[in-house]
Amino acid sequence: MSRCLVIINPVSGGGAARRYALDLQWKLSTLFETIEVKFTTGEGDATRFAKDACERGFDAVFCMGGDGTVNETVNGIAQGGFKSTFGFIPVGTVNDMSRALGIHQNPTQAIKRININQTRTIDIGRCNDKYFCNNIAAGVIPKVIEEVTPKEKSILGPLAYFLRAGQALFTTKDYTYRIQTENDDFICKSPLVLALLTNVVSSFERFMPEASVDDGYMRIIIFKEYFILDILSVLPLIISGAIYNSRYTTTLTVKKAHIELLSNIGDLPTNMDGDQGPSMPVDIEVLPRVLKVFAPAKHKKKKALNLPILPHI
Incomplete structure (x- = not known):
């Protein structure tokens, strides 16, 4: 039985995550036999939820939020031994990770384009114990x-x-x-x-x-x-x-x-x-290449450049 945990940060994007939560749940319900949904209420929730899902043998962990939510979720997957495939829908202020992976910046489009047959195995960094x-x-x-x-x-x-x-x-x-x-x-x-x-x-x-x-x-x-x-x-x-x-x-x-x-x-x-x-x-x-992610196999770089927003380092 395929199982997927969905972690949603309801305050991301000024509350935008709530508007797309049902769309994401519906999409994932067509791809996995069982989905479980959890909403974060404070710092560290996404890490705890993701780690628990890995330890319980979930096939996938998705999150919806900004870069901070993505970071917390990845920390949980790492602490759980990288046993679950990671997916995410960007609804934050900057969304650097989704840009790097070629995931659409519009949440509706990003949800529509989820394809569990498209994955990449990517690097992550470790800094002290995080x-x-x-x-x-x-x-x-x-x-x-x-x-x-x-x-x-x-x-x-x-x-x-x-x-x-x-x-x-x-x-x-x-x-x-x-x-x-x-x-x-x-x-x-x-x-x-x-x-x-x-x-x-x-x-x-x-x-x-x-x-x-x-x-x-x-x-x-x-x-x-x-x-x-x-x-x-x-x-x-x-x-x-x-x-x-x-x-x-x-x-x-x-x-x-x-x-x-x-x-x-x-x-x-x-x-x-x-x-x-x-x-x-x-x-x-x-x-190197420890995190399996649902993402396009190859990110095609944009030909045209739009003036980005400063800064979120």
Whole structure:
């Protein structure tokens, strides 16, 4: 008997998840013999639900929500031993993971296009004792964006991140890090350090065009000390996918890294897939092709570019 757990975050997308919940349940009921539906009410619910489903032998775990809900659900599947295939419908503010996998951004279309015969096995990252799907970042912008409240997201949508990020333009503090990888060991100053598993950051779908969800590597992008002050020159490079080989960044392609904060500023949490992650120091590594996902076999890149929304790092 095929079984599927459906996890729905009812507040995602300003409550949009509730509007599509029945459509998703109906679609999955045509694909699985048994479905079970659970709604989250607080932090950690999706992780707990997904882990329990894996341990109970569910064939699939779907979630409907934003990047935070996706992250929590994947953490649960990871804790459950990656025994269930993962699927999701994006209804969040930015939806980086769905962009990286070629899943339609319109929830109705994404539901219609669910095909349990189309799967990919992708990489995920581990940071200390937690897991991430897309990115983990530390520095000025993540610290400012961390202050975005659920109410601001609900009222302003992606504009909330843009306004908070604008505050970083006036906060040019650099942090000193020690970064150790399998190939390097060095100290650097940077306002923003980003570890990335996919080609997408903050809805910028060409941020790291050479990256793939299943290549077994992560890219650590170290932004130079002056990039925030020259933001008007940086934005076109980000949009065109040229930031990674510009004078504003240093990029490392690695499988694991230890990042330690040397600045004496107290606690500096990271931002993981859009929500608060572990504090420094962090040990991060790629777990290659461990997560089976319902998604198109190959993401066809868009020919036309739309101006993305800033930022959700």
